[in-house]
Amino acid sequence: MSRDLSRRTKLVLYGVLLVLAIPFVFPTWWMVTSSLKPVADIFAFPPQLLPVNPRLDAYQRVFELQPFGQQYLNSLYIALVVTVGTLAVSALAGYAFARIRFRGQNVLFLIVLAGLLIPSEVTIVPLFQMFFKLGLINTHWPLILVPIFGAPSVLATFIMRQFFISLPGELEEAARVDGLGRFATFWRIALPLSRPALGAVAIFTFLHSWNLYLEPIVFLSSPEKFTLPQALTQFADAYGGPMWDVQLAAASMTALPVLVVFVIAQKQFVEGLAHTGLKG
Amino acid sequence: MTQTDTRVGPAAAGPAPGPARPFWTSRRRDQLTGYLFVAPQLLGSAVFVILPLVLVVWYSLHEWNVLAGTFDFVGTDNYAALADDPNLGAVLRATGLFSVGLVVLNLGLALLLAVLLNQKLRGTILFRTLFFSPVVVSLVAWTIVWGFLLQDNGGINGLLDTLGVDGPNWLRGEGTAMLSVIVVQVFKNVGLNMVLFLAALQGVPAELYEAAEVDGASRMRQFWRITVPLISPTILLTSIITVVGSLQVFAQIAVLTQGGPGTSTTVLVYYLYQQAFQFHHFGYGATLSIVLFAIVLALTVLQWQMRKRWVFHES
Numbered sequence: 001m002s003r004d005l006s007r008r009t010k011l012v013l014y015g016v017l018l019v020l021a022i023p024f025v026f027p028t029w030w031m032v033t034s035s036l037k038p039v040a041d042i043f044a045f046p047p048q049l050l051p052v053n054p055r056l057d058a059y060q061r062v063f064e065l066q067p068f069g070q071q072y073l074n075s076l077y078i079a080l081v082v083t084v085g086t087l088a089v090s091a092l093a094g095y096a097f098a099r100i101r102f103r104g105q106n107v108l109f110l111i112v113l114a115g116l117l118i119p120s121e122v123t124i125v126p127l128f129q130m131f132f133k134l135g136l137i138n139t140h141w142p143l144i145l146v147p148i149f150g151a152p153s154v155l156a157t158f159i160m161r162q163f164f165i166s167l168p169g170e171l172e173e174a175a176r177v178d179g180l181g182r183f184a185t186f187w188r189i190a191l192p193l194s195r196p197a198l199g200a201v202a203i204f205t206f207l208h209s210w211n212l213y214l215e216p217i218v219f220l221s222s223p224e225k226f227t228l229p230q231a232l233t234q235f236a237d238a239y240g241g242p243m244w245d246v247q248l249a250a251a252s253m254t255a256l257p258v259l260v261v262f263v264i265a266q267k268q269f270v271e272g273l274a275h276t277g278l279k280g
Numbered sequence: 281m282t283q284t285d286t287r288v289g290p291a292a293a294g295p296a297p298g299p300a301r302p303f304w305t306s307r308r309r310d311q312l313t314g315y316l317f318v319a320p321q322l323l324g325s326a327v328f329v330i331l332p333l334v335l336v337v338w339y340s341l342h343e344w345n346v347l348a349g350t351f352d353f354v355g356t357d358n359y360a361a362l363a364d365d366p367n368l369g370a371v372l373r374a375t376g377l378f379s380v381g382l383v384v385l386n387l388g389l390a391l392l393l394a395v396l397l398n399q400k401l402r403g404t405i406l407f408r409t410l411f412f413s414p415v416v417v418s419l420v421a422w423t424i425v426w427g428f429l430l431q432d433n434g435g436i437n438g439l440l441d442t443l444g445v446d447g448p449n450w451l452r453g454e455g456t457a458m459l460s461v462i463v464v465q466v467f468k469n470v471g472l473n474m475v476l477f478l479a480a481l482q483g484v485p486a487e488l489y490e491a492a493e494v495d496g497a498s499r500m501r502q503f504w505r506i507t508v509p510l511i512s513p514t515i516l517l518t519s520i521i522t523v524v525g526s527l528q529v530f531a532q533i534a535v536l537t538q539g540g541p542g543t544s545t546t547v548l549v550y551y552l553y554q555q556a557f558q559f560h561h562f563g564y565g566a567t568l569s570i571v572l573f574a575i576v577l578a579l580t581v582l583q584w585q586m587r588k589r590w591v592f593h594e595s
Contacts, residue, residue, distance in 0.1 A: 005399060005400060005401070010401060013396060013399060013401055014401075014403075016396065017396060017407050020393065020396075020411075021407060021410045021411065023467050024410055024411050024413060024414055024467055024471075025410050025413070027414075027422065027425045027426060027429065027467075028413065028414070028417055028422075028425070030425065030429070030435070031421065031425045042428075043433065046438070046442070047435055047438070088320070089320045089321050089324065090321070092317040092318070092320060092321070093317060093318045093320070093321035093322070095317060096313070096314045096317035096318045097318065100310055100311075100313060100314035100317065101310065101311075101314070102310065102311045102314030102315060103311065105314065108318060108322060111322070111325065111330075112318075112321055112322060112325055114329075114330075115325050115329045115330075116524075117524075117573075117576055117577055117580055118329050118332075118333055118573065118576075119524070119527075119528050119576070121527075121528050121530065121549045121552070121569075121572065122333070122336065122569050122572050122573045122576070123328075123329065123332035123333060123335075123336060123569070124552075124553075124556070124569070125336060125339060125552075125556050125562055125565045125566045125569055126331075126332040126333075126335035126336050126339060126566070127328070127332050128556075128557075128562075129335070129339070129344075129562070130331075130332065130335070145324075145328060146328050148324065149320075149321070149324025149325060149327065149328040149329070150324075150325075150328050150329055151329070153321065153324070154321075154325065154329075157321055182309070182310060182313040183313065186317075207415070207416060210418060211418060211419040211420070211531075213419065213420060213530060213531035213534070214530045214531070214549070214553065217534075217557075218553075218557055228418065228420075229418060229419065229420035229421075229531065230420075232418075232420045232421060232424060233420065233424075233534075233535060242424075244428060247424055248424070248425070248428075251418070251420075251421035251424050251425065252421075254418040254420075254421050255417045255418045255421045255422075258416050258417070258418070259413060259416055259417060261416075262412075262413065262416040263409065263413075266409050266412070269412075269416075270408060270409075270412055270475050273472070273475055273476075
């Protein structure tokens with residue numbers, strides 16, 4: 001479809017793209033700028049695209065009202081542990097399903113793949129009971145263990161398998177002829193070659209964990225254990241009404257770091273996701 | 281690791297009939313490595329996916345009261361309650377509306393954006409970044425911001441006001457609440473499908489369009505006859521991902537509408553959460569989980585069957 005376009009068509013296309021971009025960009029822009037405004041200015045109309053009376057009060061109050069620093073650390077360390085764990089589990093399993101011949105391989109692969117049809121929303125009731133009996137309610141264990149082994153990691157294993165299948169086998173053959181064992185071949189040859197797939201898996205695993213909402217509100221009950229999505233909904237005044245400026249400040253702090261990483265590494269982000277096993 | 285016993289090599293075997301083969305042949309070692317590599321995923325799936333799925337069936341046959349500490353076998357009582365549940369119809373309707381609305385709007389917009397970005401145009405990378413950016417914005421943060429914009433005195437109605445339109449109270453109206461939740465979710469995640477479509481579009485050979493051009497086929501015709509068939513595997517994949525994802529929606533509902541007004545946005549997962557974790561009807565929650573699982577399963581099988589009909593080729 002990439003043909004040269006006339007000047008007029010180009011102008012029309014730019015116009016369409018600009019209008020379409022508004023609902024994607026404005027909310028984030030408004031979130032960050034409004035977090036710097038006094039409450040009265042948040043509701044001003046027409047909206048102030050830049051804060052007229054910028055101030056950081058709301059940011060200070062975020063930390064006064066909730067153990068927000070602790071909650072931030074909780075989200076961050078859980079997401080990182082889940083990402084590393086998922087990478088390890090899915091790279092090993094994906095490699096074996098793609099490259100090693102062992103008995104029962106296809107059946108085992110199908111069993112694993114069935115996990116894709118069983119999202120944790122389906123199993124949340126028994127998962128709650130299981131962790132309840134283990135005394136792990138109001139701990140971070142459910143938020144770590146379930147994603148590393150449940151549906152998200154199954155998708156990761158599938159992506160890694162597709163990627164390893166697409167790698168040319170000659171390098172590994174050569175390594176094996178040179179006397180390298182399976183694990184060494186995997187660790188030193190296959191894994192370094194699979195960086196794009198690992199990157200894509202890391203990104204969507206991190207985002208998945210970072211966004212979890214149902215699981216935290218089911219499993220966690222004390223504010224110092226909360227994760228960020230859960231914390232964001234806690235900023236209410238005495239009457240249960242939302243405290244907009246504080247909530248938006250907390251939301252900005254949650255969203256901005258990931259957004260900045262994304263803008264810096266957007267090429268790897270987008271192309272990694274597009275060119276990994278997810279392609280039809 | 282690879283220490284086969286060198287003392288008992290073929291030379292040392294002496295007059296034994298044929299050379300003694302070491303037990304750990306490279307084939308056997310490979311088999312063992314295979315099992316060891318898949319063991320974490322397999323055991324993990326068994327404990328955190330398969331076992332809970334079995335338990336969900338078991339629990340659905342029980343009445344579990346946490347407060348009273350009772351766990352009684354009640355047979356199919358929960359299923360009878362399901363059939364009599366006056367809310368079930370509304371819940372399934374909300375779930376269906378959300379899924380259909382989301383899939384249609386999401387795939388349609390994703391394809392439109394991908395086609396626009398696939399043109400020879402400067403700055404498409406910038407626009408790709410902009411359209412993709414909500415994907416990396418925290419879900420609850422994104423939802424909170426839209427919750428404000430959609431308020432009666434929020435930004436959307438302010439905008440409509442300047443155009444002389446009196447906007448509705450989006451999140452409190454029966455019809456508009458569902459629409460709002462869908463649209464918020466579409467803008468959040470459409471970038472993901474857009475990127476997948478873009479990759480697929482770039483894989484369509486340019487010669488096909490050139491040939492069609494020579495034959496005098498219009499742009500529209502080329503799109504339906506060349507583009508759509510050639511990217512149909514991606515359409516299938518994105519639709520499966522989007523359908524399954526749409527059935528898992530929870531945070532958006534919890535933050536924006538709490539299932540209301542009435543039950544108009546009470547989708548199945550939200551209803552399940554209410555029953556199990558707000559009203560402590562764990563047995564009934566498990567029964568609803570089975571309904572959810574059955575829907576996910578049926579829709580996936582259905583789409584997989586449909587691929588034979590309309591997916592152009594399978595690689």
